[in-house]
Amino acid sequence: MTYFYLALAISAEVAGTSLLKATEEFTKLVPTTFLVIFYLISFWLMTLALRELPLGVVYAVWSGLGICLVAVVGAFVYKEMPDLASLVGMGLIISGVVVMHLFSTSIKH
DSSP: OHHHHHHHHHHHHHHHHHTTGGGTTTTOHHHHHHHHHHHHHHHHHHHHHTTTSOHHHHHHHHHHHHHHHHHHHHHHHSOOOOOHHHHHHHHHHHHHHHHHHHHOSSSOO
C-alpha cells in the first residue's frame, strides 16, 4: 500500500506541476486552485508513504519520477520536446531510483 500512496502522490504532483503554465503566473483562478489542490493531495499522500519508507527515499522517488513525468506531459501538452541531454539526465534520474530500490538497505523490501 505504501508504494500505491507514493504513486498517487507522484501523480498528483505531476498534475499540479503541469498546471503551472496554465495559471499564467497565478493570475488564472481555476488552474491555480487546482494546482494548489493537487499539491496538497500530493503532500498528504507522501505523508502516508512516510509511514514505512525513509524521507530521503520518498522524496528522491517523488521528485525524480515527477521530473520525468512532467517532461512527458510537457512534450505532449505543450509541445516542449526534451533534447538529448535532457533525456540522458532523466535516464540517470531513473537509474538512481532503480539503484536505490535494488541496493539500499534503508528500504524495506
